Amino acid sequence: xxxxxxxxxxxxxxxxxxxxxxxxxxxxxxxxxxxxxxxxxxxxxxxxxxxxxxxxxxxxxxxxxxxxxxxxxxxxxxxxxxxxxxxxxxxxxxxxxxxxxxxxxxxxxxxxxxxxxxxxxxxxxxxxxxxxxxxxxxxxxxxxxxxxxxxxxxxxxxxxxxxxxxxxxxxxxxxxxxxxxxxxxxxxxxxxxxxxxxxxxxxxxxxxxxxxxxxxxxxxxxxxxxxxxxxxxxxxxxxxxxxxxxxxxxxxxxxxxxxxxxxxxxxxxxxxxxxxxxxxxxxxxxxxxxxxxxxxxxxxxxxxxxx
Numbered sequence: 247x248x249x250x251x252x253x254x255x256x257x258x259x260x261x262x263x264x265x266x267x268x269x270x271x272x273x274x275x276x277x278x279x280x281x282x283x284x285x286x287x288x289x290x291x292x293x294x295x296x297x298x299x300x301x302x303x304x305x306x307x308x309x310x311x312x313x314x315x316x317x318x319x320x321x322x323x324x325x326x327x328x329x330x331x332x333x334x335x336x337x338x339x340x341x342x343x344x345x346x347x348x349x350x351x352x353x354x355x356x357x358x359x360x361x362x363x364x365x366x367x368x369x370x371x372x373x374x375x376x377x378x379x380x381x382x383x384x385x386x387x388x389x390x391x392x393x394x395x396x397x398x399x400x401x402x403x404x405x406x407x408x409x410x411x412x413x414x415x416x417x418x419x420x421x422x423x424x425x426x427x428x429x430x431x432x433x434x435x436x437x438x439x440x441x442x443x444x445x446x447x448x449x450x451x452x453x454x455x456x457x458x459x460x461x462x463x464x465x466x467x468x469x470x471x472x473x474x475x476x477x478x479x480x481x482x483x484x485x486x487x488x489x490x491x492x493x494x495x496x497x498x499x500x501x502x503x504x505x506x507x508x509x510x511x512x513x514x515x516x517x518x519x520x521x522x523x524x525x526x527x528x529x530x531x532x533x534x535x536x537x538x539x540x541x542x543x544x545x546x547x548x549x550x551x552x553x
Contacts, residue, residue: 253287253329254279260324268317273490277546282325285539285547286318289474290325292537292552296472297332297415301382304469307420308531309476310524311517312487313541315420318476326416335414339421341393342369346400357451359441362519363399366423366458371466374419378469386413425473426523427530428459438525441518452522459523475535481517481525483543489513 261282265275275281297303309315316338323334343363344352352368353361360367373392380389389410393402434452437443446452478484489510532538535553542548 249291250283250287253290253325254283256329257287257325258282260328261321264320264324265317276544281547282321285550286321287325289537289539289550290322290330293322293326293416293472294330294332299415302414302417304378304417304419304471306424306467306470306473307418307476308424308426308473308527308535309420309422310478310481310484310527311422311520312484312489312491313476313478314487314545315422315476318539319418319420323418332415333412334416334418335408335410336418336420337391337408338394339369339374339419339424340396341391341408342371342374343394343401344368344370356454357446359445359451359519360454362516364422364516364519365455365523366426366463367455371462374466375469378417378466381410381413381417388412419470422520423463423523423527425467425470425475425531425535426459426463426527428456428464429522429526431456434522439518439521441515442522455523472536473531473534474537474539475527475531477528477532477538477540479541479543480528481521484524485514485517487545488517 262278265278269275293303293305307315307319319336323336326332326334340363343349348370349361349363349368353359356367359365362368370392377389377391380386390404391408391410393407394400395402431453434449434456437446442452478487492513537553538551539547540549540551
């Protein structure tokens with residue numbers, strides 16, 4: 247307990263400053279002290295025990311849309327850097343989305359739904375795999391990685407990409423489908439929502455996405471050393487959180503041109519593309535994740551289970 251308190255005293259100012267930057271007038275974080283002391287600091291001690299100076303520890307942090315993956319990843323990174331003096335690089339699987347033009351082409355020769363970013367098949371797995379390979383090399387020098395701007399639904403200009411100038415001790419790849427596994431062919435036959443029923447009658451989209459999970463994504467996720475999973479109660483609560491998330495994105499980006507901010511209806515439709523895999527992850531990921539953090543309906547961590 248003393249080590250946790252020492253760490254808390256060291257990181258409190260930085261963490262609270264970051265948390266404040268994520269708040270809006272109508273959306274404030276509650277029980278910040280408890281979140282740090284009871285959950286995130288103990289999680290960081292666990293992570294540190296797993297580190298190996300010979301090669302980076304690659305962690306996947308998964309959770310449904312709106313669970314707070316980016317916020318939690320950022321706080322964990324702050325703690326690991328500030329208190330443990332580790333070199334941490336965090337990135338979202340969203341940053342590896344294919345460009346808008348690439349998705350337009352994919353939607354024309356595979357299926358129209360692949361224009362919508364999100365599902366397996368809309369990321370560039372090759373870049374992620376090359377990234378993992380390069381950071382494990384003893385000859386690593388520096389690396390640039392893409393950055394995605396959701397407000398324009400496309401990659402940022404290359405001058406804004408991430409730059410890694412030294413090999414990280416820890417890499418955190420966060421994303422809603424990180425660690426997801428494919429379903430059996432028989433499980434994808436029955437549509438689970440109106441989008442699948444009306445837009446994917448011939449199962450072309452479902453089969454394509456599922457095959458991506460069976461092959462490219464399976465190979466990619468095998469390279470993760472540990473998986474941390476943020477478990478929400480159900481899919482409906484994720485929709486509510488995602489709507490709030492989009493409002494925050496609008497507040498931060500309202501002065502930009504050519505915005506592609508979604509309405510409530512847009513989000514409900516958009517999340518139908520995520521529903522199948524998200525609900526499957528509710529059942530499957532707790533079986534093989536290293537850590538499960540359960541979230542209550544108020545969007546707070548309610549428990550943590552170390553395996």
